Amino acid sequence: MNEQYKQGMASALGCAVWWGIMPIYWQMLQPISSFVIIFYRILLVAVVCFIMALKVHGMAEIRRQFAVPGIKLRYFLAGILITANWSMYIWAVNAGMVIQTCIGYYIEPLIVCIFGVVLFKEKLDKFKIISLVLASIGVGIVIVHFHQIPAVAIGLGVTFALYAAMKKNYPMPPLMSLLFETIFLMPMALAVCVWMEVTGVGALASAGLGKYALLMFCGLFTAFPLSLFANAANKIDLFSLGLTEYISPTISLFISIYLFKEPFDSIQLVAFAIIWVGLVFFSYGEFHKVKLMKEGKEDTPLE
Numbered sequence: 001m002n003e004q005y006k007q008g009m010a011s012a013l014g015c016a017v018w019w020g021i022m023p024i025y026w027q028m029l030q031p032i033s034s035f036v037i038i039f040y041r042i043l044l045v046a047v048v049c050f051i052m053a054l055k056v057h058g059m060a061e062i063r064r065q066f067a068v069p070g071i072k073l074r075y076f077l078a079g080i081l082i083t084a085n086w087s088m089y090i091w092a093v094n095a096g097m098v099i100q101t102c103i104g105y106y107i108e109p110l111i112v113c114i115f116g117v118v119l120f121k122e123k124l125d126k127f128k129i130i131s132l133v134l135a136s137i138g139v140g141i142v143i144v145h146f147h148q149i150p151a152v153a154i155g156l157g158v159t160f161a162l163y164a165a166m167k168k169n170y171p172m173p174p175l176m177s178l179l180f181e182t183i184f185l186m187p188m189a190l191a192v193c194v195w196m197e198v199t200g201v202g203a204l205a206s207a208g209l210g211k212y213a214l215l216m217f218c219g220l221f222t223a224f225p226l227s228l229f230a231n232a233a234n235k236i237d238l239f240s241l242g243l244t245e246y247i248s249p250t251i252s253l254f255i256s257i258y259l260f261k262e263p264f265d266s267i268q269l270v271a272f273a274i275i276w277v278g279l280v281f282f283s284y285g286e287f288h289k290v291k292l293m294k295e296g297k298e299d300t301p302l303e
Contacts (some may be wrong), residue, residue, distance in 0.1 A: 007231070007235055008234070009236055009240065009244075011232040011235070012229070012236060012241055013244060013247070014225070015228035016244045016245060016251075020249070023252050023255055023256070023260075024259070025218075027093060027094060029094075029211060029214060030207075031207055031211075032203045032206055032215060034091040034095075036203050037090055037218065038083070038090055039189045039192045040189075040193055040203065041218045041219065042189035043190050043193055043219075044218055044219025045178065045218075045222045046182035046183050046185070046186040048220050048222070049175060050183070052223055052227065053175050053176050056173075057173065062176070065180070071180070072184070074167075075184065076184045076185075077166055078167055078181050079180070079182055079184055080185075081163040081166060082181055083181075083185060085156060085159040085160050085163065088152055092152045092156075096260065097152055099256050099257075102272075103139070103272075103275070104152060105156065105245075105248065106276075106279065107138075107153065108156065108161070109242070109282065110128075110131055110132050110157075110282065112164050112165075113128050114132070115161040115162070116165075120168065125289070126285075127285025128281075128285055130281045131279065131285070133278070134277055135278045138272065139153070139154075139275075141274070142271050145268070145271070173230065174227075174230040175230060178223065203215050229241075232244075242283075243283055246279060
Protein backbone atom coordinates (compact mmCIF):
# COMPACT_ATOMS: atom_id res chain seq x y z
CA MET A 1 0.00 0.00 0.00
CA ASN A 2 1.77 3.16 -1.18
CA GLU A 3 1.69 6.52 0.55
CA GLN A 4 -0.69 8.09 -1.97
CA TYR A 5 -3.27 5.32 -1.44
CA LYS A 6 -2.96 5.69 2.34
CA GLN A 7 -3.62 9.44 2.09
CA GLY A 8 -6.59 8.85 -0.21
CA MET A 9 -8.11 6.22 2.04
CA ALA A 10 -7.59 8.44 5.10
CA SER A 11 -9.43 11.27 3.29
CA ALA A 12 -12.28 8.94 2.26
CA LEU A 13 -12.71 7.61 5.80
CA GLY A 14 -12.47 11.13 7.25
CA CYS A 15 -15.14 12.33 4.86
CA ALA A 16 -17.44 9.38 5.66
CA VAL A 17 -17.07 9.84 9.43
CA TRP A 18 -17.64 13.60 9.12
CA TRP A 19 -20.85 13.12 7.15
CA GLY A 20 -21.93 10.40 9.57
CA ILE A 21 -21.77 12.64 12.65
CA MET A 22 -23.27 15.73 10.95
CA PRO A 23 -26.77 15.05 12.41
CA ILE A 24 -25.31 16.02 15.80
CA TYR A 25 -24.32 19.43 14.42
CA TRP A 26 -27.72 20.11 12.83
CA GLN A 27 -29.53 19.21 16.05
CA MET A 28 -27.16 21.43 18.03
CA LEU A 29 -28.50 24.39 16.04
CA GLN A 30 -31.99 24.03 17.51
CA PRO A 31 -34.16 26.04 18.14
CA ILE A 32 -33.14 27.67 14.84
CA SER A 33 -35.72 26.43 12.33
CA SER A 34 -34.75 24.17 9.44
CA PHE A 35 -36.05 26.83 7.03
CA VAL A 36 -33.56 29.38 8.37
CA ILE A 37 -30.68 26.87 8.40
CA ILE A 38 -31.30 25.91 4.77
CA PHE A 39 -30.98 29.47 3.43
CA TYR A 40 -27.92 30.21 5.55
CA ARG A 41 -26.34 27.00 4.28
CA ILE A 42 -26.86 27.98 0.63
CA LEU A 43 -25.35 31.41 1.29
CA LEU A 44 -22.37 30.26 3.34
CA VAL A 45 -21.51 27.26 1.15
CA ALA A 46 -21.32 29.59 -1.85
CA VAL A 47 -19.02 31.98 0.02
CA VAL A 48 -16.73 29.23 1.36
CA CYS A 49 -16.58 27.39 -1.99
CA PHE A 50 -15.72 30.61 -3.83
CA ILE A 51 -12.83 31.30 -1.45
CA MET A 52 -11.58 27.70 -1.66
CA ALA A 53 -12.01 27.49 -5.46
CA LEU A 54 -10.15 30.78 -5.82
CA LYS A 55 -7.27 29.38 -3.79
CA VAL A 56 -7.19 25.94 -5.43
CA HIS A 57 -8.12 26.71 -9.06
CA GLY A 58 -7.66 30.47 -9.48
CA MET A 59 -9.99 33.11 -10.90
CA ALA A 60 -9.01 32.38 -14.51
CA GLU A 61 -10.22 28.75 -14.20
CA ILE A 62 -13.46 29.83 -12.51
CA ARG A 63 -14.15 32.23 -15.40
CA ARG A 64 -13.25 29.58 -17.98
CA GLN A 65 -15.65 27.06 -16.47
CA PHE A 66 -18.34 29.73 -16.13
CA ALA A 67 -18.09 30.47 -19.87
CA VAL A 68 -18.81 26.87 -20.98
CA PRO A 69 -21.99 26.92 -23.14
CA GLY A 70 -25.08 25.68 -21.30
CA ILE A 71 -23.28 25.44 -17.97
CA LYS A 72 -25.32 28.12 -16.18
CA LEU A 73 -28.76 26.55 -16.73
CA ARG A 74 -27.53 23.02 -16.04
CA TYR A 75 -25.86 23.94 -12.77
CA PHE A 76 -28.75 26.19 -11.72
CA LEU A 77 -31.08 23.20 -12.06
CA ALA A 78 -28.53 20.95 -10.35
CA GLY A 79 -28.39 23.51 -7.53
CA ILE A 80 -32.19 23.36 -7.15
CA LEU A 81 -32.05 19.56 -6.87
CA ILE A 82 -29.17 19.38 -4.39
CA THR A 83 -30.79 22.16 -2.33
CA ALA A 84 -34.01 20.12 -2.23
CA ASN A 85 -31.92 17.14 -1.08
CA TRP A 86 -30.20 19.20 1.63
CA SER A 87 -33.51 20.71 2.72
CA MET A 88 -35.17 17.33 3.18
CA TYR A 89 -32.15 16.03 5.07
CA ILE A 90 -31.87 18.96 7.50
CA TRP A 91 -35.64 19.03 8.10
CA ALA A 92 -35.72 15.27 8.72
CA VAL A 93 -32.78 15.37 11.16
CA ASN A 94 -34.35 18.17 13.19
CA ALA A 95 -37.75 16.43 13.05
CA GLY A 96 -36.29 13.28 14.65
CA MET A 97 -36.28 11.19 11.46
CA VAL A 98 -32.57 10.36 11.13
CA ILE A 99 -33.34 6.66 10.57
CA GLN A 100 -35.32 7.56 7.44
CA THR A 101 -32.38 9.57 6.13
CA CYS A 102 -30.18 6.49 6.63
CA ILE A 103 -32.56 4.39 4.52
CA GLY A 104 -32.45 7.13 1.89
CA TYR A 105 -28.66 7.14 1.70
CA TYR A 106 -28.47 3.33 1.65
CA ILE A 107 -30.87 3.03 -1.31
CA GLU A 108 -29.51 6.14 -3.08
CA PRO A 109 -26.93 4.31 -5.28
CA LEU A 110 -29.60 1.79 -6.26
CA ILE A 111 -32.01 4.54 -7.34
CA VAL A 112 -29.17 6.11 -9.32
CA CYS A 113 -28.85 2.76 -11.14
CA ILE A 114 -32.57 2.80 -11.97
CA PHE A 115 -32.28 6.32 -13.40
CA GLY A 116 -29.26 5.17 -15.41
CA VAL A 117 -31.38 2.44 -17.01
CA VAL A 118 -34.41 4.67 -17.65
CA LEU A 119 -32.64 7.82 -18.84
CA PHE A 120 -29.37 6.56 -20.33
CA LYS A 121 -30.27 3.00 -21.37
CA GLU A 122 -27.56 1.55 -19.14
CA LYS A 123 -27.64 -2.21 -18.54
CA LEU A 124 -28.05 -3.86 -15.16
CA ASP A 125 -25.95 -6.88 -14.28
CA LYS A 126 -27.32 -9.66 -12.09
CA PHE A 127 -25.72 -8.23 -8.94
CA LYS A 128 -27.50 -4.89 -9.35
CA ILE A 129 -30.80 -6.62 -10.12
CA ILE A 130 -30.52 -8.69 -6.92
CA SER A 131 -29.59 -5.63 -4.86
CA LEU A 132 -32.52 -3.64 -6.29
CA VAL A 133 -34.95 -6.46 -5.49
CA LEU A 134 -33.65 -6.78 -1.93
CA ALA A 135 -33.73 -3.00 -1.38
CA SER A 136 -37.33 -2.93 -2.66
CA ILE A 137 -38.25 -5.72 -0.22
CA GLY A 138 -36.62 -3.80 2.65
CA VAL A 139 -38.50 -0.60 1.82
CA GLY A 140 -41.70 -2.63 1.33
CA ILE A 141 -41.36 -4.04 4.86
CA VAL A 142 -41.06 -0.50 6.24
CA ILE A 143 -44.19 0.55 4.31
CA VAL A 144 -46.23 -2.40 5.59
CA HIS A 145 -44.91 -2.05 9.14
CA PHE A 146 -45.65 1.67 9.51
CA HIS A 147 -48.57 1.82 7.05
CA GLN A 148 -46.95 4.77 5.32
CA ILE A 149 -44.45 5.41 2.54
CA PRO A 150 -40.99 6.48 3.85
CA ALA A 151 -41.28 9.72 1.88
CA VAL A 152 -38.06 11.25 3.25
CA ALA A 153 -35.95 8.20 2.38
CA ILE A 154 -37.38 7.93 -1.15
CA GLY A 155 -37.24 11.71 -1.62
CA LEU A 156 -33.55 11.81 -0.69
CA GLY A 157 -32.75 8.98 -3.09
CA VAL A 158 -34.79 10.38 -5.99
CA THR A 159 -33.55 13.98 -5.72
CA PHE A 160 -29.93 12.81 -5.60
CA ALA A 161 -30.47 10.47 -8.55
CA LEU A 162 -31.93 13.35 -10.58
CA TYR A 163 -29.02 15.50 -9.46
CA ALA A 164 -26.53 12.85 -10.61
CA ALA A 165 -28.33 12.53 -13.95
CA MET A 166 -28.26 16.31 -14.42
CA LYS A 167 -24.48 16.35 -13.96
CA LYS A 168 -23.74 13.32 -16.15
CA ASN A 169 -21.26 14.09 -18.94
CA TYR A 170 -20.38 17.44 -17.34
CA PRO A 171 -17.22 16.54 -15.41
CA MET A 172 -16.01 19.27 -13.09
CA PRO A 173 -13.87 19.31 -9.92
CA PRO A 174 -16.18 18.76 -6.90
CA LEU A 175 -15.32 22.08 -5.27
CA MET A 176 -15.99 24.03 -8.46
CA SER A 177 -19.18 22.06 -9.02
CA LEU A 178 -20.57 22.92 -5.59
CA LEU A 179 -19.65 26.58 -6.16
CA PHE A 180 -21.68 26.70 -9.38
CA GLU A 181 -24.57 24.82 -7.77
CA THR A 182 -24.89 27.46 -5.04
CA ILE A 183 -23.64 30.71 -6.61
CA PHE A 184 -26.80 31.18 -8.71
CA LEU A 185 -29.00 30.75 -5.62
CA MET A 186 -26.77 32.93 -3.44
CA PRO A 187 -28.51 36.32 -4.16
CA MET A 188 -31.90 34.87 -3.23
CA ALA A 189 -30.48 33.20 -0.11
CA LEU A 190 -28.80 36.46 0.98
CA ALA A 191 -32.03 38.41 0.50
CA VAL A 192 -34.05 35.85 2.47
CA CYS A 193 -31.49 35.74 5.31
CA VAL A 194 -31.44 39.54 5.61
CA TRP A 195 -35.25 39.68 5.51
CA MET A 196 -35.58 37.02 8.22
CA GLU A 197 -33.15 38.78 10.56
CA VAL A 198 -34.71 42.23 9.98
CA THR A 199 -38.25 40.96 10.62
CA GLY A 200 -37.22 39.01 13.73
CA VAL A 201 -37.84 35.49 12.46
CA GLY A 202 -34.21 34.61 11.75
CA ALA A 203 -31.47 32.83 13.67
CA LEU A 204 -30.56 35.72 15.99
CA ALA A 205 -34.11 36.19 17.24
CA SER A 206 -34.75 32.49 17.81
CA ALA A 207 -31.45 31.33 19.28
CA GLY A 208 -29.14 34.21 20.18
CA LEU A 209 -25.49 34.93 19.41
CA GLY A 210 -24.03 31.58 20.52
CA LYS A 211 -26.12 29.45 18.16
CA TYR A 212 -25.78 32.09 15.44
CA ALA A 213 -21.99 31.80 15.66
CA LEU A 214 -22.30 28.01 15.45
CA LEU A 215 -24.54 28.40 12.38
CA MET A 216 -21.78 30.40 10.65
CA PHE A 217 -19.72 27.19 10.39
CA CYS A 218 -22.29 25.36 8.24
CA GLY A 219 -20.63 26.47 4.99
CA LEU A 220 -17.21 25.28 6.13
CA PHE A 221 -18.65 22.05 7.54
CA THR A 222 -20.21 21.35 4.12
CA ALA A 223 -17.19 22.29 1.98
CA PHE A 224 -14.45 20.68 4.10
CA PRO A 225 -15.63 17.04 3.78
CA LEU A 226 -16.15 17.69 0.08
CA SER A 227 -12.47 18.63 -0.23
CA LEU A 228 -11.60 15.36 1.55
CA PHE A 229 -13.83 13.49 -0.89
CA ALA A 230 -12.16 15.19 -3.87
CA ASN A 231 -8.71 14.29 -2.51
CA ALA A 232 -9.79 10.68 -2.04
CA ALA A 233 -11.26 10.48 -5.54
CA ASN A 234 -7.89 11.45 -6.98
CA LYS A 235 -5.90 8.85 -5.04
CA ILE A 236 -7.99 5.68 -4.65
CA ASP A 237 -10.17 3.61 -6.99
CA LEU A 238 -13.86 4.45 -7.32
CA PHE A 239 -14.94 1.08 -5.90
CA SER A 240 -13.11 1.72 -2.61
CA LEU A 241 -14.43 5.28 -2.54
CA GLY A 242 -18.01 4.12 -3.11
CA LEU A 243 -17.71 1.46 -0.41
CA THR A 244 -16.63 4.02 2.21
CA GLU A 245 -19.79 6.05 1.51
CA TYR A 246 -21.84 3.39 3.31
CA ILE A 247 -19.99 4.24 6.51
CA SER A 248 -21.72 7.61 6.99
CA PRO A 249 -25.36 6.38 7.09
CA THR A 250 -24.25 3.53 9.36
CA ILE A 251 -22.73 5.99 11.83
CA SER A 252 -25.85 8.16 11.60
CA LEU A 253 -28.02 5.10 12.24
CA PHE A 254 -26.19 4.32 15.49
CA ILE A 255 -26.36 7.99 16.52
CA SER A 256 -30.11 8.07 15.88
CA ILE A 257 -30.70 4.93 17.96
CA TYR A 258 -28.32 5.43 20.88
CA LEU A 259 -27.96 9.23 21.11
CA PHE A 260 -31.22 10.61 19.76
CA LYS A 261 -33.24 7.62 21.06
CA GLU A 262 -35.34 7.23 17.91
CA PRO A 263 -37.63 4.17 17.99
CA PHE A 264 -36.01 1.16 16.29
CA ASP A 265 -37.76 -2.19 16.56
CA SER A 266 -37.02 -5.70 15.30
CA ILE A 267 -39.07 -5.22 12.11
CA GLN A 268 -36.97 -2.20 11.16
CA LEU A 269 -33.84 -4.21 11.91
CA VAL A 270 -35.00 -6.93 9.51
CA ALA A 271 -35.70 -4.31 6.82
CA PHE A 272 -32.24 -2.78 7.26
CA ALA A 273 -30.62 -6.23 7.22
CA ILE A 274 -32.24 -7.03 3.86
CA ILE A 275 -31.07 -3.68 2.44
CA TRP A 276 -27.56 -4.36 3.78
CA VAL A 277 -27.49 -7.77 2.05
CA GLY A 278 -28.53 -6.00 -1.15
CA LEU A 279 -25.64 -3.59 -0.73
CA VAL A 280 -23.25 -6.54 -0.35
CA PHE A 281 -24.40 -7.86 -3.75
CA PHE A 282 -24.15 -4.36 -5.24
CA SER A 283 -20.63 -3.87 -3.87
CA TYR A 284 -19.47 -7.29 -5.06
CA GLY A 285 -20.81 -6.54 -8.52
CA GLU A 286 -18.88 -3.25 -8.62
CA PHE A 287 -15.75 -5.02 -7.40
CA HIS A 288 -16.13 -7.64 -10.12
CA LYS A 289 -16.61 -4.92 -12.76
CA VAL A 290 -13.49 -3.05 -11.61
CA LYS A 291 -11.54 -6.31 -11.74
CA LEU A 292 -12.65 -6.95 -15.32
CA MET A 293 -11.73 -3.40 -16.33
CA LYS A 294 -8.23 -3.84 -14.90
CA GLU A 295 -7.90 -7.03 -16.92
CA GLY A 296 -9.01 -5.20 -20.07
CA LYS A 297 -12.37 -7.01 -20.17
CA GLU A 298 -14.66 -4.10 -19.29
CA ASP A 299 -17.14 -5.05 -22.03
CA THR A 300 -17.46 -8.60 -20.75
CA PRO A 301 -21.01 -9.19 -19.42
CA LEU A 302 -21.32 -10.25 -15.81
CA GLU A 303 -22.78 -13.72 -15.94
